[in-house]
Amino acid sequence: MNASERGRMVVPGDLLGTAEEFVPGRGTYEHDGRIFAALLGHSSVDPASRSVAVHALHAVPVLDEGDLVIGRVDELKSAMAIVEILAAYPSHRTVPGTPEGTIHVSKVKDGYAENLSDELAAGDLVLARILQSRPxxxxxxxxxxxxxxxxxxxRCRGSLELAxxxxxxxxxxxxxxxxxxxxxxFGGRTAPPPG
Ligand SMILES: [Zn+2]
Structure with missing residues (x-):
């Protein structure tokens, strides 16, 4: 495969190239110096990094550090908020299994937040960035x-507005x-109002 063959359909196990030619990227695995597709999807090569990747059909978003997600605040603890992760952003692809993430009080805003309850409330929809994806x-x-x-x-469950x-x-x-x-x-097209 070369860089001009972007978008070739591959199935798991298809040979994409050797580890000398390419760096294994998302949706691939390396075995014995060769790189294979791990997913059904389209392969692509990033010419700059020589990274080969497979973009899954009906992609299940893989949550990685740095990714943006939309979540719903489920519960506030004293030092952290528990957030149900609903979708990747900006694709709005839903995240299967709605994994949970946490926002520590020190990461909720720039500067010192004394009380998490001054910054978030259960039911809020948040746009957040993943700092750590595992464990x-x-x-x-x-x-x-x-x-x-x-x-x-x-108090009344009405939708809050900026005024x-x-x-x-x-x-x-x-x-x-x-x-x-x-x-x-806030209030943009990022997300529908919380249900
Ligand atoms: Zn009200």
Whole structure:
């Protein structure tokens, strides 16, 4: 296979090349100096890194460090939030088995967060980045683009909206004001409102 053969359909076990030609990437494995497809999908070669990869058909997102995900805050503990990971972002492909990840209080925002409950609430949808994928998934929402993208009023379950010059979260139904570590994507097309 050479770089011009991008998108060739391969099945698991197909020979993609040798370890001298290529670096084994996602969806491949190396055996005895040869690189094989591990998945049914399309092969591709990154010319810069000489990495060969197989992109699965109906790809099941593989969660890796650095990936962005959309999750729903399930529960707040004293020092961490438990998040159900729903989909990869921006593909919105659902993650099978909805694995759990955690956001430690030190990773929820830039700077010191005294109480996690001032930054997140159960039911919030968050855009987060994977800091560590194994053995457990650890997430951060610290950068400005990350954080809560949709949230409901803790009092009446209305959808919170940004309002006023300071762009505070306000419930249009009951007037309740709440605080979250919001993403710059809040209310955007990142995610549907939490159900
Ligand atoms: Zn309300």
């Amino acid at each position: 457990s998934i650890k997430l951060t929402t610290a950068p400005p683009t990350l954080g809560v993208v949709a949230a409901r009023c803790q 006023g010059p300071r762009q505070e979260l306000v419930c249009p139904r009951c007037g309740n004001r709440e605080h979250r570590k919001i993403s710059t994507e």
